[in-house]
Amino acid sequence: MNYGNIKYNDIANGEGVRVSLFVSGCTHHCKNCFNKETWDFNYGKPFTEKEEDAIIKALAPSHINGLTLLGGEPMEPANQKALLPFVKKVRQLYPNKTIWCYSGYLFDKELLSQSRAFCPWTRELLSQIDVLVDGKFVDELKDITLRFKGSSNQRVIDVKQSLATGRVVLSPYNEKRNAQTSLVKNLTNKIEQNKTANTSL
Ligand code: SF4
Numbered sequence: 001m002n003y004g005n006i007k008y009n010d011i012a013n014g015e016g017v018r019v020s021l022f023v024s025g026c027t028h029h030c031k032n033c034f035n036k037e038t039w040d041f042n043y044g045k046p047f048t049e050k051e052e053d054a055i056i057k058a059l060a061p062s063h064i065n066g067l068t069l070l071g072g073e074p075m076e077p078a079n080q081k082a083l084l085p086f087v088k089k090v091r092q093l094y095p096n097k098t099i100w101c102y103s104g105y106l107f108d109k110e111l112l113s114q115s116r117a118f119c120p121w122t123r124e125l126l127s128q129i130d131v132l133v134d135g136k137f138v139d140e141l142k143d144i145t146l147r148f149k150g151s152s153n154q155r156v157i158d159v160k161q162s163l164a165t166g167r168v169v170l171s172p173y174n175e176k177r178n179a180q181t182s183l184v185k186n187l188t189n190k191i192e193q194n195k196t197a198n199t200s201l
Pocket of ligand 1: 026027028029030033034035036038071072073103104136137
């Protein structure tokens with residue numbers, strides 16, 4: 001597996017401060033993808049023991065909340081196979097830190113059912129993950145006020161609860177909005193409403 005980037009103090013992709021691993025390879029090809037170069041499975045550099053060790057070390061400080069997997073597509077079968085042993089190691093070393101994953105595949109319809117993503121490693125990999133942000137990026141549903149997701153079709157899922165109950169349980173983070181951009185959006189809406197009211201007088 002190749003990776004495009006590792007961020008060691010990421011505050012955009014999950015709760016708190018996180019270490020984020022951007023893996024290479026994605027077959028979804030969403031319109032206006034923010035990271036097109038990562039579609040290529042050969043993009044970036046090989047993910048080796050050296051990178052594993054660097055991430056494991058970076059996760060140690062108490063202010064780091066956990067690991068986030070994104071890309072690219074961590075849930076492409078080839079990436080699942082490579083990620084599973086690493087994620088298990090992280091889980092074992094840091095049982096109290098959270099693991100988030102971003103995937104264009106749908107949790108219930110594709111990752112837990114027959115699909116091109118479903119493979120021998122899927123169930124075990126999911127069982128190591130706390131939060132899954134699922135669904136492709138849909139440009140027409142893009143909403144910059146949403147926290148932790150790019151378009152409103154995407155879901156922030158509590159994976160542990162979902163696997164335990166057999167139904168999709170959304171995380172409280174699903175409703176979170178970016179406070180500043182939300183405020184700006186509300187003000188813009190109010191200005192637009194006032195403009196319309198003044199024009200119709
Ligand atoms: S799933 Fe993510 S990386 Fe893949 S095409 Fe869509 S936005 Fe881009």
